[in-house]
C-alpha cells in the first residue's frame with residue numbers, strides 16, 4: 001500500500017461516493033450546530049419536506065449571541081433578534097430530535113468546547129459545524145471543517161458533504177518551547193510565517209516535539225487557528241494523551257467498543273514516507289510570546305518588538321499595513337510593550353478552557369487589575385466555569401477585579417452586548433483581530449491568556465516573562 | 469438556485485487584500501433568520517458613518533457604481549468566518565461575480581451555493597481588470613461561464629478555471645441536496661458498513 005498521511009487515512013475512511021471527476025461525498029460523523037448559522041438551514045428542510053438524516057449524530061448548542069452576564073435567565077438581557085435566533089434553535093432541536101444543550105443546562109458553552117468535553121469529538125471522525133473554528137476538533141486527529149449554511153442544510157439532509165480532497169501540508173515545531181511560551185504563541189507564530197492565505201487549499205498536520213509536548217487543550221488552541229492560516233482544517237495525530245482525554249467522557253465508547261476504537265485510533269498517523277505538498281518548520285526555541293499589532297492575524301510580532309511601519313512590507317501588504325496602523329492608532333517604532341490598553345478579554349474557543357484559566361490565574365494571583373481597566377473572563381462552558389470555581393480560580397479572578405461571566409462566545413465576536421466602543425483597545429485571547437470584530441472601531445491585540453492577564457495588571461501590552 | 473450563464477455588467481474596484489467576512493457583513497447583521505435583505509448592509513462599516521449616512525468615497529456609494537454586478541478585489545477575498553451571510557449580502561446587493569487573485573476556501577464554496585461566480589485570475593490580469601473597473605459605468609465587463617472567459621470592453625479576454633461539477637450546478641441552477649439524494653444508496657451502503665467497522669460512531 002502506498003504511504004498515506006493522517007488526512008489521507010481519515011479521508012479514505014469516509015468517502016461514501018466518488019464521481020468520475022473526483023468530487024466526493026464525504027460521510028460526516030458529527031454535525032455541531034449553533035444558533036447563528038443554522039436557522040436558514042432548518043427553514044430549508046421544512047420548505048422541502050426533508051428531515052435530519054442522522055439526528056443522533058447532530059448536536060446543537062446556543063453560544064454566539066447568548067448573554068454571558070449572571071442575570072441572563074432574564075429574557076430582557078437579550079435583544080429581540082438574538083432571542084428569536086435562540087428560540088429558533090430550541091424549536092429546531094426539538095422538532096428534528098437532535099441532541100441539545102439549552103442555555104439553562106450547565107453543559108452549555110461554546111460549541112467547540114462542548115463537543116470535546118462531552119466526548120462527541122473522537123479521533124478519526126469527520127466533524128463539521130457552521131463555524132470556521134471547527135478546525136479546533138482537529139486536535140483529536142479528527143477531520144474537522146467549518147461549513148456555510150447551505151452546507152449545514154446539506155449535512156442535515158444527507159449526512160454528507162460534497163468535497164474534493166485538499167492538499168497535505170506539514171507544520172513541524174521542533175524541540176522545546178521556552179518558559180512563558182504557549183500553544184497560542186505557536187499558532188500565532190505559524191500564521192506570522194505562512195500568512196493568512198498560506199494554508200488555502202491545504203489540510204495542515206501539526207507535528208514535532210513541541211506539539212507532542214502540548215496537552216490536549218493546548219493542541220485545541222493550535223488547531224483552532226488553522227483557519228486563520230487559511231487552512232480549512234488542522235490535524236494532530238492522536239496519542240496516549242488523546243486517548244486518556246477521551247476515556248470516560250459521556251459520549252465516548254465504553255468496554256469492548258472502546259477497545260475496538262482504540263485499536264483503530266492507533267493506526268491514525270502519517271506514514272514515514274508519506275507525501276507532503278508543503279512543509280513548514282519552526283524551531284520551538286525560536287518562538288517568543290507574541291502579540292498582534294494589526295488587523296489581520298498574520299500581523300504577529302514578539303512582544304519585545306516595535307510597531308512596524310508600512311514601508312517594512314511589500315506588494316499589497318504596504319497599503320494593508322498602513323490601513324491597519326491607522327485603524328489601530330499605532331505609531332511605527334513604538335515599543336509594543338508601551339502600548340496602553342483599555343480592556344482585557346479572556347475566553348473564546350481558542351482560550352476558554354480550564355488550563356487557559358489556570359494560566360491566567362497563575363499570573364493574577366494576589367494581584368490587582370490596573371485602575372480603569374475593564375477586565376472580563378468568560379469560561380468556554382458551564383462545566384469549565386464550575387471547575388474553575390471548585391479550584392478557587394474564580395476567587396482569584398474576582399479578587400483581582402475581573403468580571404466572572406457565564407459561558408458563551410461573548411466579546412470574541414461581540415454579537416451579544418459584550419462589545420468594544422470605537423477606539424477602545426483590547427488585549428484578547430480570541431482568534432480574530434479584524435476591523436470591527438469586537439465592536440465597531442474596537443482595536444484588538446491577540447495573545448495568550450497569560451499575556452492577557454499580565455496586560456490587565458500593568459495596563460499595557462506586557463512581556464509575561466517579566467512576571468514569572 | 470438562480471442560474472448563472474452570462475453576465476455583462478458594471479465592475480467595481482476594491483483594491484484591498486484580505487477583505488474579510490466581518491467587513492463584507494458585520495456580525496450585527498447575522499441575527500436574521502432569513503437569507504434575504506442583507507444587501508443594504510453589505511460592507512456596512514465602510515459604507516456608512518456612525519450615524520448611518522453613506523460615506524460618499526466608498527466605491528459602492530459612488531453614482532457610477534450603484535448598479536455594480538461584478539466586484540474586482542485583492543488577494544484572499546472572503547477570509548475569516550464561515551458566515552454565508554457574506555455571499556447572501558453580496559447577492560442581495562446585486563453582485564453576481566467576484567474576481568480576485570485568490571479566495572478563502574469556505575467563502576469560495578459558499579458563493580457557488582448561492583448563484584455567485586467567484587473567479588480567481590493571476591494578479592496581472594486582476595490588475596488590468598481593476599484599471600478597467602476604475603472607468604466606472606463606461607466599461608462593462610463580460611463574464612461567460614460556459615466559455616470560462618472574462619472580457620473587457622477593450623476586447624481583452626482572460627480564461628479562468630472552474631471545477632466542472634460546480635460549473636454544471638451553477639449553469640443549470642441545480643440544488644446540491646437533490647443531487648446528493650439521488651446517491652442515497654451509496655450513503656446507505658456506507659452507513660451499513662461503518663456500523664460494522666466503527667460501531668462507536
Ligand code: SF4
Nearest residue numbers: 133348349409412413
Ligand atoms: S468563541 Fe469566537 S471564534 Fe469561537 S465559535 Fe465563538 S465566535 Fe466563533
